[in-house]
Amino acid sequence: MLAELSPALIAEVKLAAKLLKTKQRICLLTGAGISAESGIPTFRDKQTGLWENYTAEELATPEAFARDPKLSWSWYQWRRQSVADKKPNPAHHALAQWQYDSQTSAQQLTLITQNVDDLHEQSGSTVTHLHGNLWRNRCNQCGVPHQNHARDSYDNDNTVQFEDTLITCSHCDGYIRPDIVWFGEALPMKEWQIAEDAANNCEVFISIGTSSIVYPAAGLAQLAKQNGAHVIEINPNPTRNTIVDITLAEKAGIILPLLVQEMTQL
Incomplete structure (x- = not known):
């Protein structure tokens, strides 16, 4: 070789x-x-489909999640779906x-x-x-890990489900976010x-x-x-x-x- x-x-x-x-x-x-x-795809790659008008920096920051948590969460669910078969x-x-x-x-x-x-x-x-890890979640407010990781959610066809409905923390009612280091975070x-x-x-x-x-x-x-x-x-x-x-x-x-x-x- x-x-x-x-x-x-x-x-x-x-x-x-x-x-x-x-x-x-x-x-x-x-x-x-x-x-x-x-x-x-890398973060340098242009977004596609529904996300082509956004940059990763507009979706992967604490400010973006605070401004529109549904938008940011939906994008990460889309990312998970796009890499689930890789x-x-x-x-x-x-x-x-x-x-x-x-x-x-x-x-x-x-x-x-x-x-x-x-x-x-x-x-x-x-x-x-x-x-961080794309397949793990935690509370944006108190930081407690969320028990249901995205890879653990399957339907009857044994395929991963990627619901974009926001999830709240059972400890403090804060929104659940991906356990990812966003731009601007340590x-x-x-x-x-x-x-x-x-x-x-x-x-x-x-x-x-x-x-x-x-x-x-x-x-x-x-x-x-x-x-x-x-x-x-x-x-x-x-x-x-x-x-x-x-x-x-x-x-x-x-x-x-x-x-x-x-x-x-x-």
Whole structure:
């Protein structure tokens, strides 16, 4: 399979595999690019259908929810419906396999994602979500998790239901919202601490499907670099960044299976 890549990219994959094989603490951060390979639109993509006249920023902020909670909730129900049938791609499966193999090796893998989908979980990975989870809800007022997650609501045909009727909290009567980090909101403290600790202590930091110059990815990569880690970027459109040591300019679904395979052969 390596033969399908350019000689320069093959050399970089082999270099990355040799480096990773000798290191114990690996921090991996995934972004929108890995989910896009499974058909999940990114926030940069233009809205479609009923939502084509809106931007994500107009629908995914605390102010938007306060102004029109029904509109914001309906959009998230539409988003859930649009991604409900999406499945992990080879990149997700390769990361899950790598994480599984690490249980019997000397490596410690910490997988962090900026994505709100559950494709990592579907593939069998253990992952920390920095931006929340699309399939979970909580009260906008008191923060209590809502017991009925969207993926748990099925009809007789075993398909997910996406009612856009507003739900109220049984504790305080506040409106239920998606458990997502919206624009203008802080990242969850516990999850950010996990990510920061992993970046601070890793020997290799790998940025996958996300720009290494946009925060929070940039902050984590810089933190890792400052503490002596090597930085690898996997992105078909790599960023020009002096902190990146190895650039694998191809889709994650192509690179990661090859990288994991190459490591097992060393």
